[in-house]
Amino acid sequence: xxxxxxLRHACxxxxxxxxxxxxxxxxxxxxxFEYLCINxxxxxxxxxxxxxxFGGDVFHFQHVPPGLLRITKEDFGWFRFQYGYQExxxxxxxxxxxxxxxxxxxxxxxxxRLLVQDEQFAALDAMDGDLRLIQALQNSAAQRNSNSPxxxxxxxxxxxxxxxxxxxxxxxxxxxxxxxxxxxxxLLQTLKAAIPARYGEDFLATKQRQTWxxxxxxxxxxxxxxxxxxxxxxxxxxxxxxxQHYVDLLTDLAALEVLARAIxxxxxxxxxxxxxxxxLTREAVAALDRYRQTxxxxxxxxxxxxxxxxxxxxxAGIARLHALERSIASGRLAILDRYPAAESTSSARDxxxxxxxxxxxxRTRQAYTSAKSGLISAQPLDERRYGQLEVSxxxxxxxxxxxxxxxxxxLLQVDMTPSRPAAASLIALPLTAEQLAGYRQALTTRxxxxxxxxxxxYGYNLMARNCVxxxxxxxxxxxxxxxxxxxxxxxxxxxxxxxxAESERLLGGYVDExxxxxxxxxxxxxxGKSYRxxxxxxxLPYREEHIRQAYHQAMPFLVDMEESNVxxxxxxxxxxxxxxxxxxxxxxxxSRPILGSFNLAVAxxxxxxxxxxxxxxxxxxxxxxxxxxxxxxxxxxxFNIRKGSFPLLPPIDPAD
Amino acid sequence: MSxxxxxxxxxxxxxTASLLSGCSFSKSSESSSESSKSxxxxxxxxxxxxxxxxxxxxxxxxxxxxxYTAEYVVSSSGELESFKDRLGKLAERHGITNWExxxxxxxxxxxxxxxxxxxxxxxxxxxxxLSGNDPMKRxxxxxxxxx
Numbered sequence: 001x002x003x004x005x006x007l008r009h010a011c012x013x014x015x016x017x018x019x020x021x022x023x024x025x026x027x028x029x030x031x032x033f034e035y036l037c038i039n040x041x042x043x044x045x046x047x048x049x050x051x052x053x054f055g056g057d058v059f060h061f062q063h064v065p066p067g068l069l070r071i072t073k074e075d076f077g078w079f080r081f082q083y084g085y086q087e088x089x090x091x092x093x094x095x096x097x098x099x100x101x102x103x104x105x106x107x108x109x110x111x112x113r114l115l116v117q118d119e120q121f122a123a124l125d126a127m128d129g130d131l132r133l134i135q136a137l138q139n140s141a142a143q144r145n146s147n148s149p150x151x152x153x154x155x156x157x158x159x160x161x162x163x164x165x166x167x168x169x170x171x172x173x174x175x176x177x178x179x180x181x182x183x184x185x186x187l188l189q190t191l192k193a194a195i196p197a198r199y200g201e202d203f204l205a206t207k208q209r210q211t212w213x214x215x216x217x218x219x220x221x222x223x224x225x226x227x228x229x230x231x232x233x234x235x236x237x238x239x240x241x242x243x244q245h246y247v248d249l250l251t252d253l254a255a256l257e258v259l260a261r262a263i264x265x266x267x268x269x270x271x272x273x274x275x276x277x278x279x280l281t282r283e284a285v286a287a288l289d290r291y292r293q294t295x296x297x298x299x300x301x302x303x304x305x306x307x308x309x310x311x312x313x314x315x316a317g318i319a320r321l322h323a324l325e326r327s328i329a330s331g332r333l334a335i336l337d338r339y340p341a342a343e344s345t346s347s348a349r350d351x352x353x354x355x356x357x358x359x360x361x362x363r364t365r366q367a368y369t370s371a372k373s374g375l376i377s378a379q380p381l382d383e384r385r386y387g388q389l390e391v392s393x394x395x396x397x398x399x400x401x402x403x404x405x406x407x408x409x410x411l412l413q414v415d416m417t418p419s420r421p422a423a424a425s426l427i428a429l430p431l432t433a434e435q436l437a438g439y440r441q442a443l444t445t446r447x448x449x450x451x452x453x454x455x456x457x458y459g460y461n462l463m464a465r466n467c468v469x470x471x472x473x474x475x476x477x478x479x480x481x482x483x484x485x486x487x488x489x490x491x492x493x494x495x496x497x498x499x500x501a502e503s504e505r506l507l508g509g510y511v512d513e514x515x516x517x518x519x520x521x522x523x524x525x526x527x528g529k530s531y532r533x534x535x536x537x538x539x540l541p542y543r544e545e546h547i548r549q550a551y552h553q554a555m556p557f558l559v560d561m562e563e564s565n566v567x568x569x570x571x572x573x574x575x576x577x578x579x580x581x582x583x584x585x586x587x588x589x590x591s592r593p594i595l596g597s598f599n600l601a602v603a604x605x606x607x608x609x610x611x612x613x614x615x616x617x618x619x620x621x622x623x624x625x626x627x628x629x630x631x632x633x634x635x636x637x638x639f640n641i642r643k644g645s646f647p648l649l650p651p652i653d654p655a656d
Numbered sequence: 657m658s659x660x661x662x663x664x665x666x667x668x669x670x671x672t673a674s675l676l677s678g679c680s681f682s683k684s685s686e687s688s689s690e691s692s693k694s695x696x697x698x699x700x701x702x703x704x705x706x707x708x709x710x711x712x713x714x715x716x717x718x719x720x721x722x723x724y725t726a727e728y729v730v731s732s733s734g735e736l737e738s739f740k741d742r743l744g745k746l747a748e749r750h751g752i753t754n755w756e757x758x759x760x761x762x763x764x765x766x767x768x769x770x771x772x773x774x775x776x777x778x779x780x781x782x783x784x785x786l787s788g789n790d791p792m793k794r795x796x797x798x799x800x801x802x803x
Contacts, residue, residue, distance in 0.1 A: 115727050122742070235727040237734035240741045248741075298757040305756060306788070307740045313753040374710075383758065385710060387751045417753045 031103040032095040032534055035471075036060075037524035038083050039090045041643040042578060042631045048520030050468040051079065053093070054107040059114065061467040066451070068458045069470050070121065071114050081649075085542040088643040094527050097534040102506045109478040112233070119238050120230055120454065126241035127447040130220050133243040134440045140426050141433060155423040158251045160315035162420035163269040163336065164258050169424045171253050173212050185264035187325050188318065191296065192259060198300060207303065208256045215249040215427055218242060220439040222446065228453055233481070245308060250424055252311035258318060269420065270323045271337050273397055277368065278333040284375040285328055291381035292324040316418040320386070333372070338394040338414045360650045361399040368396035387417065468523045469513035476513065479503055508532025542646055543584075546571045560587065572644045579628025579642075580606045586640045596635025599642075603628030717750040718764035722800070725768025729782055736785055762786075762793050766800020 034053040040046055051060035058079040064070045074082075083089050098106070136156070155168055195203050220242040230236050257263070272278070280288070299317045302310045319336055326334035371392040374385055391414055431439075460466065465473070479502050480495065488498065503510040509530030517523045528536065540548070543563070550559045550570075562568045565583050574580070580602050583595035603625055610622030631642040724746060728739050747755035755761045765786060769779050779801075787793035 111723060112727070115723055119727075119742075235731045237728060237731055237738050238742065240735065240738040244741060298754055301757070302754065307744065307756065308737060309741065309744050316753045383752055383754060384713065384750075388710070391751075416751050417748050 030097050031100055032097050033103060033106060034093040034095050035527045037092045037520050040641045041087055041089050042627065042641060043087060043645060046641055050471060050520045050523060052110065052471050059110040061470040063460050067460050068454060069460045069465065071117050073114050080539060084539055086647055086649050087645050088541045088543050090541050091539040092524060093537050094533045095535045096507060096531045098507060110474060113474055116233065116235050119235060122238035124450060124454065126238055126244065127443060127450065129243035130241055130443055131440065133246060134220055134436055136426060137429060138436050140428060155425050156247060156250065157421045158254055158424045159312050159419040159421050160319065161254050161424060162422035163265045163319040164263050165422045166266060169254055169422060171250065171425060171427055183264050184262045187322060188259060188262035192262060194300060199303065204256060204260050211249055211252050211256065215246065216430060218246055218429060220443060222442050228449055230453060232457055248309040248311065250427065254424060255311040255314040258315065265319045265322050269319060269337055270326060270334050271397065272332060272334045280327065280331050280333055285331060287375040287381055288324055289328050291386060292321065292328065295321055319418060333393060335390045335393045336418045338390055338418060357402055361403050364395040364399045368392040463518060466518055468520050469518050472511050472513040472517065541643060543571055543644060577647050578645055579603060579624045581628060581642060584644060585635045586643055589638055592635045592638050592640060596632055599635060600629065600632040603632050714760050718760050718767060720746055721761055721764025722767035722771055725765050726771040729769065729772045729774060759796050762796030763800035766797040767803055770801045
C-alpha cells in the first residue's frame with residue numbers, strides 16, 4: 001500500500017479529501033485535551049465539579065465571594081491531589097482529539113480568560129486595599145487627635161521585615177544611631193561602605209528623605225471612568241493602587257533603615273543544623289561565595305532601581321546575604337527560615353500515618369540532595385536555584401522534625417519567596433479628616449459600581465451559570481469570535497447553526513451551556529456523545545487506591561469489612577471537616593439504604609448535640625450535622641454523595 | 657398523583673437537591689494555597705533532575721511573563737509603574753524577588769513583545785523604558801523576540 005506521503009505528492013486533491021473525511025488523522029498532527037468530571041462529595045461542590053485540561057495545566061471555574069465565577073489554573077498533579085486525594089473524589093476524563101492548531105487556540109483562549117479576569121479581580125482587590133488603608137489612616141488620625149497614643153495603633157504588615165524586627169517597626173524620617181550598644185552587622189557595614197563610591201556620599205540619607213517625601217505626597221486619587229469599561233475578553237491593567245504604593249514606599253524606608261543602621265537579622269531568622277546532610281564541600285562553598293558576590297552586586301543595583309517596590313527584594317536579599325556568609329564561614333549550610341510563623345499548625349503525621357510521613361521525609365530528602373548537588377553545576381547559581389535550595393532544605397528539616405516530633409511539623413506553610421512579615425506603624429499623610437472621608441466615600445461608590453459590573457459579567461447562578469456551563473460558554477463564545485474574525489457576518493438567526501457547525505469541525509461536536517449540561521455528570525455524558533473522544537479514563541480516589549493496595553496484603557473481604565466503617569478503618573480517621581457518619585456507602589449499592597439510615601441516625605445525633613452546644617459553638621456543630629443529614633438522605637435512595645475526606649494529607653504526588 | 661409518580665418525584669427532588677451545592681467554592685486564602693502548592697511541586701518530583709525541572713520552571717516563568725507583557729502592551733491603558741508592580745507579583749509567584757536581575761524576565765518580555773506584534777517604534781520605546789542603558793537586558797529582550 002502506498003504510504004500517505006507518497007499519496008500527498010501524487011494526488012493533492014485525494015489527500016485533501018481524505019483529510020476532510022478523517023480529521024485529526026496523521027496528516028495534521030493531532031493532540032488531545034481533557035474534559036474532567038469530579039464526582040459528588042460532601043463539602044464544597046457537593047454536586048460535583050468540572051474542569052478542562054491542556055497538557056499539565058487544568059483550568060476550572062470556582063465560586064468566589066461575593067457570588068462570582070472565577071477561572072483558575074492549576075498544575076494537574078496539584079489539582080488531582082486536592083480533589084482526588086484530599087477530597088477523595090473520583091476524577092473521570094474524556095480525552096478529546098483535536099488538531100495541533102485547535103489545541104493551541106483553545107488553550108490560549110482559556111489562558112487569556114485567566115489573564116483578563118485576574119487583572120479585573122486585582123483591580124477589585126486594589127480598591128479593597130485602598131479602603132482598608134484609608135480606614136487605618138483615619139483611625140490613626142483619630143487616635144492622634146485624642147492625644148491617646150496606644151499600642152493598638154493601626155499598622156501594616158510588611159513582607160520580610162520579620163527577619164529584622166521582632167516588635168512593630170516605627171518609621172522615623174531621620175533616626176539617629178542609638179547611643180545604646182546594639183548589634184551591628186559587619187556585613188552590612190561593608191555593603192554600606194561600598195555605596196558612596198557608587199552613588200555618592202549622602203546617597204542613603206538623600207534616598208531616605210526622597211522616599212519619605214514621596215510617600216507623603218500619596219493620595220488615593222480616583223481613577224478614570226474607563227475603569228468600569230471592562231469586558232470578558234478585554235484586558236484592562238489593574239493599575240498601581242494607592243495602598244500598594246504606600247506599602248511599597250514604607251517597605252523601601254524599612255529596607256533603607258536596616259541598611260543605614262546595619263541591623264543584622266534576628267537570631268531565629270537563619271536556620272542551621274548540625275546534621276551530615278548540611279555539610280558543604282569545598283566546591284559548594286565556592287559556588288555559594290560566587291552567588292554571594294552576585295547577590296551583593298544585585299543589592300547595590302537595587303538601590304538605584306526605578307521600580308517602586310525595590311524595598312522587599314532588598315530586605316530579602318540582605319537576610320539571604322547573612323545566611324550565605326554563615327554558610328561560607330562555617331562550611332555548613334545556613335538558610336533563611338521560610339516559614340511565616342514559628343508555631344506548628346499541622347498534625348500531618350496523625351492524618352497520614354507514620355509510613356506516609358516517612359515517605360514524605362524521604363522525598364524531601366531527595367529533593368534537598370538534588371538541590372544541593374545543583375550548587376556545583378556549570379551554571380552559576382541564581383535566585384531561582386538558591387530559592388529552591390532554601391525551600392528544599394526547610395522542608396527537609398521540617399519533615400525530619402515531623403519524624404521525631406509529630407506535632408512540631410509545619411509542613412504546609414512555606415512561602416514562595418522569603419516573606420516573614422512584621423508589623424510597621426503607619427506614617428500619617430498630610431490629609432485632613434474631611435479629605436480622607438471624601439476619598440473614602442468616592443472609593444466606596446466606585447467599588448460598588450465596579451462590583452456591580454463584575455457581577456453582570458461573572459455572576460454565579462447554580463441553575464444557569466456555574467462551573468460546568470462556563471467551560472462550554474467560553475468554548476462556544478471563542479468559536480463565535482473566531483468565526484467573526486474569519487470574516488463571517490454576524491446573523492442572529494443563523495449564529496447558533498454556524499457555531500454548531502464550526503464546533504463540530506473543530507471538536508467533533510457541539511455542547512451547549514444550557515439544559516441539564518449544568519450538572520457535571522450529565523455534561524460528562526454529553527461530551528462523551530458529542531465531542532471527538534479518543535479515550536476515557538477514571539482516576540481512583542485516595543481511599544479506593546489504598547483499599548486496592550491492601551487487597552495485596554490481606555483477603556479482600558476482610559479489607560472490605562475493615563474499611564466499611566469509620567471505627568475500624570485503617571485508612572480514614574474522622575475529623576471535624578466531615579459531618580459525623582458511621583459507614584462508607586460508595587462501595588456497594590445494594591446496602592446503601594441500610595447503611596445510610598445508620599449515617600442519618602448519627603447525623604441526627606450530631607444535630608441534637610449541635611442544638612445543646614449552640615450557645616457555645618456559634619452553631620458550628622449544628623451546621624455540620626445538617627450537612628450530615630443532607631448527604632445521608634440520598635443514601636436512603638441508593639444515591640451516594642459522601643466519600644470521606646483527607647484534608648490533612650501531606651502533599652504527595654498521586655503519580656507515585 | 658399515583659404513588660409511583662410521588663416516589664419518582666421525591667427521588668428526583670432528593671437527587672437534585674443533592675447537587676445543589678454546585679461549584680467548588682474557592683479554597684482558603686490564595687497565599688496558603690500557593691505555599692502548599694510549592695511544597696507539593698517540590699516534594700512530588702524529587703527524582704527528576706534539578707536542571708530539567710528548573711528548565712521547566714524557567715520556561716513557565718518566561719511564558720507567564722510573555723503572556724502578561726503581550727496583553728499589557730496591546731491594552732490601551734496602563735502605566736509602566738503598574739506593569740512593573742504586576743510583574744513583581746508574577747515573579748514572586750515563581751519564587752523570584754528581584755526580577756530585574758533575572759535573565760528570564762527579559763527573555764519573557766521579548767517573547768511577549770513578539771507575541772503582541774507591535775511595530776518597531778513601539779517595541780523600541782518599551783524596551784528602552786524597561787532596560788534603560790543596560791545592554792544585557794536589551795540583549796535578553798532581543799533573545800526573547802527571536803525565540
